[in-house]
Each structure stands twice: as structure tokens, then as C-alpha cells.
Amino acid sequence: MNPSPPPPPPRDPDLLEEALGLGRGGSPPWRLAFVEDCVETSGAFVLHHFLKRALSTEGDGTVVFLGLAQPFSHYDRVLRKMGCNLSVQRNKNKLHFIDLLNLEFLGEQKLSNEKGENDREIGFMDLYNRILRSIEAIRSKDNNGGWTTIIIDDLSHLEIAAHGSVKHVLDFLQYCRSLTSEMDCFLVILNHEDIHSSDEALQMLSHLDYISDILIKAETLSTGIAADVHGQMTVVIKDAPGGLIKKLHSFQFKVKENGVEFFYPGSRF
């Protein structure tokens, strides 16, 4: 007589999903999430997580992805290991990948004069229109009831493309933010905290901190690097943009090829 197979171990609750207040496959209860990482710990896996979640079969989400940091092939391979085929999703019109790897708004010669400024503005306006068109293209098809997430990976590249003009990038972000209410979208932005932060970088970060509903911070372990823990994560949920901190979650993570493991400090050996 064969003993009945042991029941599968209960699936660990996904601490990140919990912290972000996400149900299974549903749309998030917030509008703008800001992911901040540092040199030692990349926060790109959070974007992968959002991407997979939005495109999963359970949810009816769609994604507009601004790929500035990596080519499509990179995301395709990473997400494939996580069980999500981006090429198929793209063909299904659920994912619009805007390849901005070579984004540069103007020639260097025009940097100083008036025209240079205009070129930058035109460049950002074009980009905004591309996002708008992508959202409309997604909405026009069968995905009417779905929710759309705009993911920007990552913001510092936009700053470079604008030749360091923080002003223009912030303007652009305001436009993107307006999309969240106008077009009913969700915005996820990745940016880096620099170890040698200058005042200008801080200005950008503090502004983003202010306008975001949720702040996700990936850092190295405060106690050091360990082989089985890759870093720690802090999720700050705010009352309203610029409001008080409503909730604060803190946990550790280990990045794997097929996903990320989240756990509370000291709960893994």
C-alpha cells in the first residue's frame, strides 16, 4: 500500500506582494511606485517582478516598458526563466516594449544655445507621445478592461539622454504622472542612489520620494554581505503623495533565476 504523498508545503507568502497590498492578479491600490537601489544591490529584479505580475495569466494587465538600461533580449531571457514569455506577450499586444537604448536627444554642439533646450523638450515630448500611442494601441484591442503599467528602467538614463538636465526629466515625470490619472495607469520607476550623491542627484531623488505613493528601496544588508542573503528591502507606503508614512515594511531577499525569495531577517538559516 502506497503511503499518500505528503501535501505540498504551504507556499510562503510573498512579502513584497503583501507589503504592496497586491491581491492575486488584481490591479495595485496605488498609482506611482518608485524603486530605488544602490550600486552594490541592483533593484532591477523588482521591475521584473512587476512585469511578470502584470503579464501573468491571472491578471489582465498590460505593460508599456521603457527599456533604457538593457535590450529586449535581456528582459526576454530573464523573464523566460521566471516563466513568462515576453515575445509572446508582445505579439499578443499585452506588452509594448519601447527600446530606448540609444536614446539621445540632441547633438552635443547644440548644448549651450537656445535651440538645444528646445531639442530636449521636443525629444521628451516625442517620448511622451510614444507612450501615449502605446497605451492607446493597447487599449484599442481586446484589453479594454485591463490595467496598464508603465515601467521605466531606469530614470538615470533619461537624465543622461537629456544631457544632465534634471529639470526636463522632472517635467517629463510630471507628464507621466498625469497619465496615471488621465489614462488610469500605474507608473513604476527605477532610479539609483549614488554613493557619491551630489546635490543635483539628491534633488531628483527627493522629488521622486515626494510624488510617489510607494517607495521601494533595495539596499545591501546593513550587517554586510552574506552568501544566502542578497540584500534588504524597505517598502514605505504613504498616506498620499507627500503625506505621512502610513506603513513601513522591512525584509530581506535572495534573488534567484526564477524569482525572488523574500523573508524576514533571521527566519532563514
Next chain:
Amino acid sequence: MATAADGRLLGARSANTSSFSRARSSPSAVLPSPPNPGVKVGPNGATFVSSGIPDLDRILGGGFLLGSLVMVMEDADAPHHLLLLRNFMSQGVVHRQPVLFASPLKDPRAFLGTLPSPVSLSKEHRQRDTLVDHNQQDQEKGLRIAWQYKKYFGDQQSSQIHNRDVKQEFSNDFDLRKALERQHVQYIESMSIQDIPRLTILRDRCSNFLSGLPRSDGGNLSAGRIAIQSLCAPQCGYAEMVCIIVYTEPKDSISGLGLGCLYQVSEINYSLFKCGCCGNVSHFISFACISEEMAAPGRYIVVYEDKDMAKLLTGYQDMLGLLHVHKVAHNNSQVPTVLEASTFSLKLQKRRSLSQLQNMMDDGFPGLFKHTTNSQLTHLQSPKLLVSQECFFMGCNHSMRAMELGTKILRLLFIVSLSTSAA
């Protein structure tokens, strides 16, 4: 009706639904390894070129990622950042990869005279080599007998031979006292940054260099190396535009063809760098390569001398300094391959075995718990760079400087030894 449905199914199948389509399309999966000894294919479709220091390659998980950008931040007090630059260039010369060298020196050719030459092999290596030679001779004899059937052999045989070469040659040891021969050096394309008024011109030179590289066909990957010395040196007055070149230059790189870049940024001028159009320097490096197939984040290495560490390490006098790896590139994967942000020590040392080194380390860090150690013992037979890798858990009360460096507890110590005894 049914046929239409079948047709749709077939159509769907052809539209990239299989999760194994990569293996089918990737040329590296067909060939066991690229025939080019200077390029190594790693996991996740990553391709590596050697840094010129075998043990550094090992620590970095295979070498510098092809298509990545490596920034070396110089320490004003210590000259050993040049070790990395020289070994990087020499390795390129040894692999017959085209090398572009840009330097703020008036005469960059003079610097090429200081490149180290590959070390003559030690006895063991020689023995192994003679064995290999015998094998090769046997094989050649076989080939001679069957010379008339040569055309039926195809590429298989040659790729096998190449495979062995890959193992032998991917990364050489370099004798720091012996200069590379003139006839090799003359193939390095060099230029002085001082002559270049605008960074766009430097960028164009780099892209011209890239477009001049042989294109890759099939599995045969080719690589070029660009080494730029002291990009932010005071004599080149365009520190504030650095991010522009970093950003746009790799855009011209051809798909399937990468470049290993080594930038050196002087730490003195780091403030200049920061005042530039974007302060986020550490992350510039992470978008270095922008070619279709191998866009990759880069590495960011700081070489510096650490005065506080001197109090901790008894053997500090022998050390050249410390090497701090801030960021390690990974491609097509979200998992960090190597422990990021680790500190290594660079060491100049006489003939000494690794076991003695370990003891010395234990003396140096009395309160430390050794985490892992798996380097093999090697006696240095000839002057070359040897790197040993040790991981330590450091106690809580170590220097503040060490705390500040971000690695906090677990550190990799990287020892580059230079033995002065001749082979």
C-alpha cells in the same frame, strides 16, 4: 474548420512559443566553444574577455564581460591602477585582438613600452605543454597520413584543437619586469587625448575603431579592446562631458561584436566628474554597452591605498594596495554572479606560497572567522601576478573606513603577488 485551427496552432507555435528557442538560434549552443581563444562563452549567453590576470578573471566569474565598460578609479598615491590597464592591454595583444589606446600623455607610444610580456612557463606547465605537443604531433601525423582526406574532416577537428587552446590561452600570466616585444606593440592603435579638443572626436575615433573590427560570423566571436587612460586628467579639459562619451560610444558597436573597455578616472578629478552633467557616475557604468546582443552593465573598480587597513594587516608593507570592486556586470540574468562590492588586496611579494599567506592573514585579522578558502597552493616559479582568494567574516570592531566601504562583513581579499625570482 479543423485545418484552419491547425494552421493557427502551427502559426502560434512558430511564433516563438517554445522556451527552448534560444538554444536553437544561438550559435554558441551549436559550437562547443568559439574558436577564438581570446573570447570565452559563459553562462546565460555572456561572453568574456580576459582581464590579463587569471585569478581576477576567476573571481569575476570568467573575466570582463564582453561589451561591458570597466571603470578604474585611480588613487593619486598609488600607481598600481596601471597594473590593471597594462595587463588588460597586454592580454589583448597576446590574443591578437585589436587594441585602441588613448592617453593624456603627449606620446602614448612611450607607455606601450611598459606593457608586460607573457611569462615563460614554469616546469609543470612546460611538462604539460610537451605532453600536449606530443598529442598534437600525433594528431598532425594522423592528419599527414590522411592529408588527402583533409577536406572531409571539416571544422570539427580544428575546433577541437582550438578548444584546447582556449584552456591554455584565455588568460596569460604576465612578467611585470619584462617588456612586451616591440613588434607586438606596434599593432596597438594609440592616440593622445590631449590632441583631441572635443570628446565627440574621441567618440568618433572609438566608433571608427569598432567599425574596423572584423565582423563576427557564426560562432566566431571577435573582440576589440579600448583602453582609455586617465580620461579625467587635468590636461584634458572636458571632464564635464564624460558621460556623453560613455553613453553614446557603444551605440556604434556592431551586433555580435563587443568591446572591452577600460576607463581610468583619476580620483583627484572626481569632483570635476561629479560636476558634470549627471552626478550618477557609478551608474554610468551600468549601461555601458549598447549593442543588440550584449548590452551589459559594467564593473566599477576602485584602486586605492587604505591607510586604516594598514593597521589591521601585518603584511601591509608588502601590499601594493587594495582593489575594491563596486559592481559586477551580469547579463541575461537577475542573479548577481559574484559577490558584489568586495575588497581585494593587491600585493607585491617574493617567492612565497599561499599557505604562508593564509597564516599571515590569520595573524593579521586575529578576530576573524575564515569563511571559505579553496585556492590551490602554487609556488611561484617566475615573476607573475598571482591572486589568492580568501573570504573572511570580519568582527564588528574593525575600522570605520572598512565599514564605510560598503562590504561591511564579508570581504574577499585579493592578493596579487609578484615574485622577483627569475624562472
